[in-house]
Amino acid sequence: MSENLIEFNNISKFFGKVIALKDVTMKLKKGEIMCLLGDNGAGKSTLIKTLAGVHKPDEGEIVIEGKKTVFDSPKDALDMGIGTVYQDLALVPLMSVTRNFFMGREPLKGPPFLKTFDIEKANQIAAERMGQIGIDVRDPSQAVGTMSGGERQCLAISRAIYFGAKVLVLDEPTSALGVHQASMVLKYVVKAASQGLAVILITHNVHHAYPVGNSFTVLNRGKSLGTFNKKDISREELLGMMAGGEELDKLEVELEEMNRINN
């Protein structure tokens, strides 16, 4: 097996007295999709922000392609090939597909000091990239607001890949989407992984994670409950491990109780 593309070794993060993350370890290879599961408050957001270079870990180390790395800023993480797609997607609905795709990283042309935004080239690349995903962008100058939720998600992912992401970090990419839209996004995620990217998919939806994931890391109250390969664990076991699992079991029992009383 090839060596790991990215390693998270015993990462801890404290905010004052609060232990947000404790000894979290994850390892990812090229082409692998790891799903990071956890209920609200499990530390998913903190972990994402540590990956994206927003937070510096208080303990532990991040190793990328065998080299120990410290991110001083989100830009550092970007430069090292960590492409993070946040839940809000960082897309502006009123702006065109092209202008969103290249937001902050516009291609330029022309002489020094008079460089202009190369809209033609940008349109071409945006159309090409969206075409590769099979998204019906009638016109790359149409506003992103006209696209569906799934298409927007795919646009944000496609943008991260175009700008050199080797490790794709996706924060709840399917949480706001319907079944059809969610499957469209997941299909694209699998395709991206098959092209050699490592994907960290953060979600609290086991049903979305299980079909696409190669391995699963479960976070609970800031600690990792371990990383499991798909063949070693079932969907129900995963669900049970998340904090919500027990709660749901309890809820089921309570509902049965209520039914019995009503009948």
Add this chain to the structure above:
Amino acid sequence: MSDKAKSIASKKTSGQDERLKEVSKLRLLLNRPELGAVGGAILVFIFFGIVAGDTGMFSAYGTLNFLDVSANLGIIAIAAAMLMIGGEFDLSIGSMIGFAGICIAIPAIYWGWPLWVSIIFAFAMAVLVGYFNGILVVRTGLPSFIVTLAMLFILRGATLAITRLITGRTQVPGLRVLIENDPIAWMFATDTFKWLFTWLGSMNLIALRTDGTPLATGIPPSVIWFIAATLFATWILMKTRYGNWIFASGGDKNGATNVGVPVGRVKISLFIGTAVAATIFATIQVLDAGSADTMRGNLKELEAIAAAVVGGCLLTGGYGSAIGAAFGALIFGTVSMGIFYTDVDTDWFKVFLGAMMLIAVVFNNYIRKRVTESK
């Protein structure tokens, strides 16, 4: 690029994509932010063409008159529009006009500075005021409405207090004699294309004074600045990276920050832009009148915002155009002058201004829905 991509790209550029055909030119036009203002301007011209077509409103002199008024408003409206697209307001534009006026007049008259040094001084002060507005808004995260409202009072008060302290009055006259041979002042005080008007006069095509010189002597400097500002702002918004950052900063501050747009710097530069535009306005006015008045520019900030809104800018930012703001200013300037040529009492102008704004806001809201929800 792969062959498949090439074929997609060539389809896009040659317009042969079958999905593109459905989007007609008309629909693309309907989605442009400046549509309302351009349509409104056409209606205004038709109206005055019918009502006041034979009154001299559209003579060379009359035309330059309403163009001058429109242009003055347009210079600040365009800067206000850019700031609004960037997601902020500047209510201190009007006060900045008064402040810039005395920044030119007092040093030039009372301290003996050359006029050009005074003008540069005024622009330097504008950059400072704009920077201060911007840094306050960006650093505190307070609404720019509040921050610049405070600046509106501070600047107007300071203008009055300083002027009275130094001069004992609220007006500073006597600037006209300084304009001649000044290396900078001509940019704000010279009519252009005089030869054209002289020639038109000699051909008896435009009205003449009793001494034989034409009544309209040339294109006023405000119009040149106005056209230049419109072109420059449109170029920035549509063709540069900075333009894309302006839309992004106003459209979604957090999103823009996450992808590396320097939102704070963009906003501060736009605040500097409105203050500098106010100073261009002030310089033209002060040199034209030959005097500075502490009350100059009163309420101009609201007219500028109104013109920007009529021009298609959304109050929430991220959408609008400089051309739209220019046409918005043209509408207001034309009506404010044109109303003198009709039988309508000029008191009604403000009613028109308000009604126009209301219609524009409702219309813009509809356009925004079209743009973002057309699926």
